[in-house]
Amino acid sequence: MPIRKESATDFARLLEASRSAAALSGAGCSTNAGLADFRGAKGLYNSGKYDPQKLFDIDEFLKEPGYFYDFARDFTQQFKKIKPTFTHHFFSALEKTGKLKGIITQNIDALHQKAGSVNVVELHGSFWTSRCMSCAREYSYSEMEPKILSAEVPRCGCGVVIKPDIVFYGEGVKRLGESVKLACESDLFIIIGSSLEVYPAAAIPDSAYGKIVLVNKGPVNIKAERLSLNISDDLDDFFMAVADELQLSV
Ligand SMILES: [Zn+2]
Structure with a gap:
């Protein structure tokens, strides 16, 4: 089985088992949007x-x-x-199923909202x-x-x-308490397109007691042993494979 298909199957199984997922998105999530x-x-x-x-x-x-x-x-x-990518639409569709409780984002481009996501916590405004x-x-x-x-x-x-x-340097991030609460209450925490280099966003996964999965192209500042899945792939290609696996219409 090709690697992408295998990872997508693993990811889909974790999602199926989850009752309360949350996500954290970073700049890599918007790269395919042309930004x-x-x-x-x-x-x-x-x-x-x-x-x-x-x-x-x-x-x-x-x-x-x-x-x-x-x-x-x-x-x-x-x-x-710029327009939302497949990944933005995927997470919007996942929220509609009731499985995804919210998405924390480091991005300031409002693409999650443009894709239809409702509970978007914009850490950096x-x-x-x-x-x-x-x-x-x-x-x-x-x-x-x-x-x-x-x-x-x-x-x-x-x-x-x-x-x-x-949020400018020298200003406090917004809605950090809500972000930590989302992570803390999740049984599956999905990190997408963030290298976790910027604090305090980088520390949010520490509040996740459930499983953590990572989908990012490039290295990420997190201990590998904390991850249930560590996927290095193009985000849109990967989530298309996951949507297929879940038969989720995006
Ligand atoms: Zn004025």
Whole structure:
């Protein structure tokens, strides 16, 4: 039996036995969507165009928000084009069966929601909403898009800079308690497309007392003995094989 088929069968058996699964997704989950993995070879971190440390540093943002919004203009162009991948749709379908209780994500691209997932815990926030740094008025993405494209720095009606609800370096992650609870209550914890290099997301699997499975292309910062399954494969190809095995319509 080819390796992918064998791994997909093993994965499907674990899912069938699970009554309460949860997942954690990272940048690798969105690579096939055309959004460059920030840390990958072609990712923003390595493009040289922006310095990611400066880009997502809250002190830098407060000093010079224009630097961030130059990037945001680029990101917005990509954001319009990207669509959820098979993997995003797979996890949305799995949630509808009642088996998957929620998905924690390190991604800010809102692709899980676009695929129809409901319980999405965005640890690092997202571009979906933004907020005035003074009066806290909330702006939707559709309100922000024209502002990002036309103004050097989008400002609120009150005159103060608007900040997207993404988590910058120097800010605390969002909804960590809910993430830990999801992991803690799961009997199967699925890590997809994360190298677990960024804390505190990297520590969330420590709260999972049940089985842990990993699907990622490339090395991951987790002890191999904690894993019931360790799959290194293309995410979409792999989850297509799992969907076949489960006869899950995605
Ligand atoms: Zn305001």
